């Protein structure tokens with residue numbers, strides 16, 4: 001079938017197979033490979049994108065369902081060659097290591113900040129519970145979100161290091 | 162890769178019922194897709210046609226009326242329940258269960274109706290709906306039937322639904338508004354996970370009911386228990402409805418023990 005979707009403010013019209021997931025459509029048909037496939041079944045959150053303003057696991061959405069919808073992905077996060085404040089905070093806090101979770105993590109973090117402009121640590125943990133990171137141990141990610149929302153208190157350097 | 166199937170999105174309930182009328186088992190309904198698409202991916206289902214319910218106007222409605230009660234449409238998501246002021250105000254137990262279901266992104270898609278039709282023993286919405294005596298409204302070209310939720314589940318992932326039928330709403334009677342309740346779910350990790358056991362308790366003022374998930378082939382609920390019942394008697398009532406097994410998540414013994422533990426704690430917290 002033919003679908004028409006707006007992705008990061010660009011309108012795309014494509015013929016798709018009806019069993020195609022939104023994730024595969026974004027990555028393989030549109031070449032937007034920033035969004036990752038980890039588990040393909042809703043567990044890991046690497047595939048998180050905005051679908052009509054709400055975060056979803058794009059591995060569990062059909063591209064066919066997205067006909068007429070508005071999608072936002074990690075490729076729309078930076079603008080004019082400048083990282084967003086959230087991306088910058090991730091960079092500064094070492095919240096990106098291998099980077100596989102980062103696209104989904106940034107999407108969920110953006111939604112979380114939208115829901116809670118000044119989130120507590122617990123609200124951050126809950127908002128990001130659907131996004132797994134196998135590298136950072138989460139602490140740097142939590143600090144990055146706290147920093148960008150004004151809740152970050154720098155730790156003292158360990159004197160013996 | 163998903164199997165090949167055709168995608169249909171009827172624009173009205175009438176068209177939907179027509180599509181289902183032949184009772185073809187190769188037709189599958191799609192709501193949030195968080196169970197269906199995983200099952201297709203894992204080869205549990207091989208549908209030829211997937212019928213999306215979300216384009217039908219009105220299916221996403223939550224309606225509350227002092228006399229008529231609460232009606233939840235088939236496309237109502239878990240996050241829609243959690244953010245609905247009327248539900249928060251009148252049905253706190255629904256919100257308590259909804260909060261514990263999966264992760265934020267999944268709650269943006271997963272529906273209450275999909276959770277019930279999926280009929281998993283570890284359904285998180287079933288305990289609240291069982292305590293609150295919800296009715297499942299089912300329609301087909303043959304007509305409409307209303308089934309109490311306790312009779313809707315017939316076994317692990319099995320319900321009374323026929324192939325030509327669709328759940329068109331879930332109804333909670335108005336006399337259950339204001340019932341206070343708590344849900345406690347034991348998981349392997351603090352983040353999102355299916356339950357090892359889940360225990361819900363609802364206080365009706367003249368008695369209480371306890372519902373349990375992940376501890377029998379279907380989610381189960383006790384009859385109304387007097388508020389002055391002793392804790393051992395409460396445990397007896399709960400043990401009478403559960404039939405725990407050992408599985409990948411834990412042993413039968415641990416499951417039984419934790420149902421008892423949670424029951425004791427919740428009874429103390431909410432009743433005595």
Ligand SMILES: Cc1cc2nc3c(=O)[nH]c(=O)nc-3n(C[C@H](O)[C@H](O)[C@H](O)COP(=O)(O)OP(=O)(O)OC[C@H]3O[C@@H](n4cnc5c(N)ncnc54)[C@H](O)[C@@H]3O)c2cc1C
Nearest residue numbers: 042190192193194195196197263271272275276278285328
């Ligand atoms: C990673 C992950 C974590 C999860 N965690 C939890 C959890 O913690 N607790 C929990 O309870 N569940 C959990 N689930 C399961 C699932 O998210 C829920 O059961 C959800 O509520 C299903 O709703 P849905 O709208 O996505 O259903 P769908 O997948 O769209 O449908 C489920 C089934 O019901 C049928 N169906 C849907 N709507 C209707 C209708 N109106 N009439 C007739 N049949 C219909 C479909 O054909 C399908 O067989 C999890 C799933 C995933 C992938």
Ligand code: FES
Nearest residue numbers: 038039040045059
């Ligand atoms: S790839 Fe979608 S949740 Fe893991």
Ligand code: FES
Nearest residue numbers: 097101133134135
């Ligand atoms: S940075 Fe590697 S998974 Fe998160």
